Amino acid sequence: MKNVIFVSLLLSLPLWCQAQFSSTETNEGLTIIVTDGTRGGQDSPLRPPSNLKYQDPIRPLGMEEAIQAGAFLTRPDYGKLGYILVFCVGDKIGGQQGSLLVNGQIVNGVFRLIRQKLKKDEEIPEGMTSYRLKGTVYFLGIS
Numbered sequence: 151m152k153n154v155i156f157v158s159l160l161l162s163l164p165l166w167c168q169a170q171f172s173s174t175e176t177n178e179g180l181t182i183i184v185t186d187g188t189r190g191g192q193d194s195p196l197r198p199p200s201n202l203k204y205q206d207p208i209r210p211l212g213m214e215e216a217i218q219a220g221a222f223l224t225r226p227d228y229g230k231l232g233y234i235l236v237f238c239v240g241d242k243i244g245g246q247q248g249s250l251l252v253n254g255q256i257v258n259g260v261f262r263l264i265r266q267k268l269k270k271d272e273e274i275p276e277g278m279t280s281y282r283l284k285g286t287v288y289f290l291g292i293s
Contacts, residue, residue: 217274218281219263223248226261229293233263239286250288257286263293 219230223246229235237250241260249256264281274280 215267215270216264216281216283217267217272218279219265221263222261224261225250225290226263229263229291231293233265234292235290236262236264237288237290238262238283239288241285250290252288257288261290 219233220226221243223243225248226235237248237257237259239257239259241247241262243260247258248261249258250261262281264283
């Protein structure tokens with residue numbers, strides 16, 4: 151029984167993560183506020199620096215333009231490697247919306263497979279489209 155509860159909590163963890171993409175735009179991009187739905191970590195204990203060496207370059211987040219591999223009214227089971235599955239609240243496809251249960255509340259919108267552009271002038275691959283992030287977006291997984 152403990153294993154079932156643990157697995158259920160682990161699988162529902164992505165649903166508790168959401169980001170707000172503010173409509174305030176600057177030259178730096180969009181302001182992103184990410185919350186895990188708790189107030190934990192606001193006063194974490196001070197730790198001395200570790201000796202880990204980080205080597206991967208950090209790209210800035212907040213680009214409005216993303217590359218979209220697909221949009222769905224129902225949650226897909228499979229995606230494209232390196233793309234994030236998000237649920238964009240309030241979006242529609244042909245006037246229709248999908249739904250997502252979040253903390254006991256149903257929200258309507260569209261499931262999208264997207265990834266951030268690596269450069270502003272990056273070409274959109276054939277068969278894909280550009281998508282501009284806005285509003286409330288739930289991050290559900292990565293493929």
